[in-house]
Each structure stands twice: as C-alpha cells, then as structure tokens.
Amino acid sequence: MPRHHMRYAVIGTGAIGGFYGAKLQRSGLEVHFLLHNDHAHVQRHGLKIYSKDGDFSLPAVHAHVKSATIPVCDVVLIALKTTRNYLLEDLLPPWVADHGILLTLQNGLGVEPRLAQLVNPGRVILGGLCFICSHRGAPGEIHHQDYGSLTIGAYGDGYKPQGVTPLLETMANHWRQAGVETFLTPDLGYARWKKLLWNVPFNSLSVVLSATTTEMVTNPQTRTLARDLMEEVQQAAASQGVAIPTTDVEQMLHSTATMAPYVTSMKRDYDHKMPLELEAILGYPLAVARRKGVALPRMTMLHQLLQHMDRHNRHSGREVPGETPAVAPA
Amino acid sequence: MPRHHMRYAVIGTGAIGGFYGAKLQRSGLEVHFLLHNDHAHVQRHGLKIYSKDGDFSLPAVHAHVKSATIPVCDVVLIALKTTRNYLLEDLLPPWVADHGILLTLQNGLGVEPRLAQLVNPGRVILGGLCFICSHRGAPGEIHHQDYGSLTIGAYGDGYKPQGVTPLLETMANHWRQAGVETFLTPDLGYARWKKLLWNVPFNSLSVVLSATTTEMVTNPQTRTLARDLMEEVQQAAASQGVAIPTTDVEQMLHSTATMAPYVTSMKRDYDHKMPLELEAILGYPLAVARRKGVALPRMTMLHQLLQHMDRHNRHSGREVPGETPAVAPA
Numbered sequence: 319m320p321r322h323h324m325r326y327a328v329i330g331t332g333a334i335g336g337f338y339g340a341k342l343q344r345s346g347l348e349v350h351f352l353l354h355n356d357h358a359h360v361q362r363h364g365l366k367i368y369s370k371d372g373d374f375s376l377p378a379v380h381a382h383v384k385s386a387t388i389p390v391c392d393v394v395l396i397a398l399k400t401t402r403n404y405l406l407e408d409l410l411p412p413w414v415a416d417h418g419i420l421l422t423l424q425n426g427l428g429v430e431p432r433l434a435q436l437v438n439p440g441r442v443i444l445g446g447l448c449f450i451c452s453h454r455g456a457p458g459e460i461h462h463q464d465y466g467s468l469t470i471g472a473y474g475d476g477y478k479p480q481g482v483t484p485l486l487e488t489m490a491n492h493w494r495q496a497g498v499e500t501f502l503t504p505d506l507g508y509a510r511w512k513k514l515l516w517n518v519p520f521n522s523l524s525v526v527l528s529a530t531t532t533e534m535v536t537n538p539q540t541r542t543l544a545r546d547l548m549e550e551v552q553q554a555a556a557s558q559g560v561a562i563p564t565t566d567v568e569q570m571l572h573s574t575a576t577m578a579p580y581v582t583s584m585k586r587d588y589d590h591k592m593p594l595e596l597e598a599i600l601g602y603p604l605a606v607a608r609r610k611g612v613a614l615p616r617m618t619m620l621h622q623l624l625q626h627m628d629r630h631n632r633h634s635g636r637e638v639p640g641e642t643p644a645v646a647p648a
Numbered sequence: 649m650p651r652h653h654m655r656y657a658v659i660g661t662g663a664i665g666g667f668y669g670a671k672l673q674r675s676g677l678e679v680h681f682l683l684h685n686d687h688a689h690v691q692r693h694g695l696k697i698y699s700k701d702g703d704f705s706l707p708a709v710h711a712h713v714k715s716a717t718i719p720v721c722d723v724v725l726i727a728l729k730t731t732r733n734y735l736l737e738d739l740l741p742p743w744v745a746d747h748g749i750l751l752t753l754q755n756g757l758g759v760e761p762r763l764a765q766l767v768n769p770g771r772v773i774l775g776g777l778c779f780i781c782s783h784r785g786a787p788g789e790i791h792h793q794d795y796g797s798l799t800i801g802a803y804g805d806g807y808k809p810q811g812v813t814p815l816l817e818t819m820a821n822h823w824r825q826a827g828v829e830t831f832l833t834p835d836l837g838y839a840r841w842k843k844l845l846w847n848v849p850f851n852s853l854s855v856v857l858s859a860t861t862t863e864m865v866t867n868p869q870t871r872t873l874a875r876d877l878m879e880e881v882q883q884a885a886a887s888q889g890v891a892i893p894t895t896d897v898e899q900m901l902h903s904t905a906t907m908a909p910y911v912t913s914m915k916r917d918y919d920h921k922m923p924l925e926l927e928a929i930l931g932y933p934l935a936v937a938r939r940k941g942v943a944l945p946r947m948t949m950l951h952q953l954l955q956h957m958d959r960h961n962r963h964s965g966r967e968v969p970g971e972t973p974a975v976a977p978a
Contacts, residue, residue, distance in 0.1 A: 539955045619873060622873040
C-alpha cells in the first residue's frame with residue numbers, strides 16, 4: 319500500500335501518543351486519535367506541539383472519544399500509561415481482533431503479551447521503545463523537550479527473537495519520513511530487558527530516595543546498590559534466555575554518571591501523585607523470573623517498598639485514622 | 649561492698665543515662681554524671697524527671713564536664729548514642745582501664761566488643777537492653793513516657809554465653825531497689841540479636857517509608873518484607889552461633905500488629921535530623937555475617953538506602969549544587 323494511504327490509530331493521546339501521532343499526521347498519514355478529557359477541545363482546535371525541533375500545529379485532527387468510531391486502520395499505536403492497561407480491553411477498537419498491526423509504545427516488560435491476549439492469534443504485534451522527554455501541557459498541547467528516537471522490534475511468543483522483518487523496514491520508513499529517528503532491533507526481548515537495566519535501579523531508587531540520577535551514581539552506597547540491582551536484572555533476563563553482557567552494566571553506570579542529573583519518569587509521576595508503573599518495571603519481570611525459580615531479593619524489596627509508597631502517595635495522608643502514633647521504646 | 653557505698657558513673661546524661669542514673673541516685677547510690685551542653689545548668693539546678701511512675705527532682709547531683717574529674721566508680725554506665733561512639737576513647741575515665749564494671753545501655757550489636765577494645769583485658773563488661781520510651785526536654789529535664797525495664801547480660805568474647813553470674817544477681821538487686829524492673833539473661837548475644845529482629849525491619853523501614861509500626865504490619869507487602877528481613881536477621885544470628893527460633897519471628901509480628909502504632913526511635917532521630925544508629929543496627933551485624941560468608945541482600949540494601957537518606961537528612965538540601973535536574977527520557 320502506498321505510504322500516503324496508510325491509516326494510524328493512536329490509543330492514548332498523551333505526551334507520547336500525541337507527539338508521535340502528530341508527527342505522523344504532519345508527514346501526510348491519516349491519523350485517528352482516541353482522547354478522553356481533551357476530546358472536545360482537540361476536536362475544535364486540533365493539536366499543538368511545542369518541540370525543541372520546531373513547534374507545529376495540526377488545526378484539524380480526527381478526534382474520537384470512543385474507539386467504536388475509529389475506522390479500520392493499518393497500524394494501532396498503544397500509548398496509554400501501563401497503569402491504565404486495565405482499560406485496554408474497552409479502548410481497543412473491535413476490528414483489531416482481525417485487522418491492523420499493533421505497535422505498543424509503552425514502558426517496561428509484559429505489554430506485548432498482554433496485547434496478544436486481547437486479539438486473535440496471528441495478529442502482528444510490535445514493540446516500540448521511546449527515548450524521549452515530553453509532557454502534556456494545556457488541553458491539546460504537548461511539550462517535547464529532548465531526544466525523540468524510537469526503537470522497534472517484532473514480538474513473538476515469550477519475546478522469542480524475530481529478526482528484522484520486511485514489515486519492520488517498512489514501518490521504520492514511515493517513521494523516518496515523519497522525522498522520527500528510528501532504530502530496528504532483531505531482538506525485542508533484549509531491547510526491553512536492556513531498558514529495564516536502567517529503569518529498575520534508577521526509576522525505582524529515584525522515588526525511594528527522592529534523588530536525581532547524578533546523586534544516585536555519585537554516592538558510593540547507592541552506586542553499589544544500582545549495580546547490585548542491575549545484576550539482578552541480568553539474572554532475571556538470563557532466566558528468560560536473554561543474555562545481557564556485564565559490559566552493558568558498566569557502560570550504563572558510566573553514561574549515567576556523565577549525563578546531566580535527571581528526574582526520572584517514575585519520580586515525575588510520583589511528584590504528580592500519579593500511579594507508578596510498577597507492574598511493567600518490577601512486577602512482571604519479577605513474576606517471569608520467579609516462574610523460572612529465580613529469586614531476586616533486591617528487586618522484590620524495591621517492589622514492596624514502592625507499592626507501599628505509591629498507595630500512600632495517591633491517598634489522602636499517611637496517618638492511620640483514629641490512632642495516634644506513640645514513641646517506640648528504645 | 650554494702651549497696652549504699654556503691655558509686656556509679658554515667659557517661660552520657662541523656663534520655664537513657666539521665667533517667668536511669670537519676671533513679672539510682674534517688675535510691676541512695678552515689679552517681680557521677682558526665683554532661684556536655686547542659687553541664688552548667690545541671691550543676692546549679694540538678695535533674696528533674698517527669699515520669700509516668702511519678703515525677704521527682706534531684707536538686708543536687710555530681711555533674712562533670714570532663715571524665716577526668718570523675719572519681720573511681722564501681723560501675724560505669726555507657727549511655728551515649730552509638731553514633732557518638734567515636735568520642736568514647738576521650739569520654740571514658742582513665743581509671744576504667746583497671747577499675748569498675750562497664751555496663752553499656754546502648755542499642756544494637758557491637759557495642760560491648762568496642763568497649764572491650766578500649767580497656768585492659770579482664771575488665772568486666774555487661775550489656776543492658778533498655779525497653780523504655782523517654783526523651784530529653786529542657787536542660788536537665790527528662791521525660792519518661794512508658795515502659796522502663798532493663799535486661800542485663802554478661803559479655804564474653806564474641807558474645808559467648810556467660811550464664812547468670814553472681815555479679816549479675818548483685819547488679820539486678822541494685823536496679824530493682826532503684827525501682828527498675830530488671831531481667832537477667834544468661835545469653836547476651838541472643839538477647840541482642842532478638843532485639844535486632846525487631847529493630848532491623850521496623851526502625852529501618854519506618855524511616856525509608858515514613859510509616860508507623862501499625863502501617864508496616866498492616867500492609868501485606870511491607871509485612872512480607874518485614875518477615876523477609878527478620879529471616880535475614882535469623883541467618884545473620886545463626887552465622888554467629890545464635891539460634892533464633894521462627895516462633896520468635898511470628899510472635900514479634902503478631903505483637904507488633906496488636907500494639908499501638910509507634911514512631912520508632914530511628915524515625916524520631918530522622919525527624920530531628922539526628923544521625924541514625926545505622927552501624928549498631930545494620931552495619932555491624934552485616935559485617936560479622938559477611939565475615940562468615942553470609943550475604944544478606946535485603947539488610948545490605950536497607951543499609952545502603954539509609955546511609956544515603958541519613959547523609960541527605962543531616963545536610964542542607966537534596967540538590968546537587970550548580971546543577972538543574974532535567975526530566976529523564978521515557
């Protein structure tokens with residue numbers, strides 16, 4: 319099919335889906351956006367992207383408040399926060415059971431197998447890893463501060479490596495013509511585990527310690543802890559047949575130490591009292607490793623700590639109602 | 649020696665040393681208090697104890713600003729916070745090398761062997777475990793809210809059990825006559841490790857999670873984590889030849905769940921921006937277990953997290969000077 323006849327659907331028009339969908343539409347593709355809160359505004363005024371690569375507006379977009387009105391598309395981008403995945407079954411257009419390529423731009427591990435459960439066998443599922451700093455502004459506005467690349471790989475049962483297929487090459491072409499730096503990976507599982515190598519220690523510890531990346535790699539104790547956690551990610555990956563070389567660990571510690579201090583995405587969610595993406599970053603990786611008999615005490619402990627912190631963060635206060643804390647005996 | 653001729657020295661006249669020392673003096677013993685900040689005030693006005701068992705004043709006490717002026721005593725109580733143990737060498741009266749029984753009322757593990765290094769071989773060293781809620785008020789004032797018992801055991805090299813010696817019986821007699829509920833333990837090491845069974849999870853997690861004991865044992869994830877940590881304490885103790893039965897673990901979880909919600913002593917120190925007793929609660933136990941080849945990942949991780957939090961808590965802020973945190977790529 320000629321490129322300009324390609325139709326995309328975007329499920330979740332936030333900082334990721336809104337940004338990439340807008341780039342695709344600007345490049346001449348037909349894009350259908352599913353929105354919730356901002357629907358009326360976007361239907362009237364379109365989308366506005368403030369980008370370090372140049373601002374642009376799309377005065378008219380196909381805005382949908384329900385997936386039922388989205389016509390059959392060639393590609394469906396999934397760009398919800400993984401914490402809202404319990405909505406997926408209702409948000410996916412009914413025709414995806416039989417039509418369209420699914421490309422998830424979500425974080426962490428386990429998002430592709432979850433999609434596979436929701437559609438008929440044989441549907442093509444791709445995973446996309448976004449390396450981008452962007453956030454939502456006013457209704458219909460997205461701010462793109464930095465980076466913006468995408469790495470795409472094909473998903474096979476249990477993250478079995480699928481190689482670089484012709485379909486992936488075609489997809490990469492679309493994205494590159496839309497001005498998105500695009501990489502292809504023959505092994506989506508490796509790419510996802512390698513991203514976890516960073517996300518597990520730095521997203522998690524940034525919330526527990528209220529620290530920036532620079533603080534975490536500078537302080538000797540937390541640097542050691544970050545390395546210990548990375549080794550557990552290596553063990554978890556190995557339990558799934560994915561070999562992460564130790565040079566990846568060292569290189570990632572080094573590059574984190576030399577980059578500008580960052581507030582991680584999980585810390586940003588925490589500061590905004592949003593739910594944390596714990597299942598995708600910790601829960602699912604822990605569960606698949608546990609099924610292979612691999613115990614990961616540090617990651618388990620992080621998961622336990624963060625579940626507690628997440629719950630308290632999103633609820634009113636930390637006090638136990640009706641009880642007055644006393645001082646403990648020494 | 650008749651009881652009323654006994655002389656006590658108190659090194660560290662705070663919430664613990666001031667309280668117990670005052671009780672001893674009130675019962676007729678001669679007590680010498682070493683003080684720093686409050687010395688002038690206490691020398692002039694004495695000590696005032698506000699206690700749930702009845703308030704009392706000691707208008708005249710022997711107050712010393714330097715240990716050099718303390719006469720030779722029969723018993724030296726060590727009641728410094730363990731975080732100030734680097735001062736011990738200077739604060740112990742020179743005559744303790746050859747005279748007097750040392751009785752440390754400090755928290756955690758490793759305080760007795762530390763004392764043993766500072767005195768000549770053969771000095772009697774006893775360990776006391778205080779179960780008390782008390783805190784300092786205005787200069788010379790101590791508030792005793794709850795509990796107040798003391799458990800004493802004799803220290804032998806490597807915490808080898810010493811049994812209940814006649815000396816311990818004599819000591820217990822002194823304390824009981826001073827109105828202190830006193831227990832004797834034949835195995836100081838077991839008593840110290842058993843106290844760690846509670847202190848390791850609940851002191852530590854209360855700071856990391858900013859939670860009360862009730863919250864920690866009520867939430868299923870943190871209750872599991874507390875139990876996992878207790879099992880590591882069991883392993884550490886076992887590496888030192890100390891058997892902590894699993895019934896101790898279950899009983900402690902149960903009693904913590906049924907008692908009133910507590911702010912632990914470490915959380916209180918943290919909230920007052922005081923140094924945390926990390927070495928006595930985590931560092932020393934981890935070090936002796938490591939020397940026996942026992943790795944304790946959860947306790948190690950707690951130690952790493954708390955060292956970071958402690959340092960940041962006591963210093964001005966959490967920002968890295970001159971650097972502006974950016975937002976991390978997703």
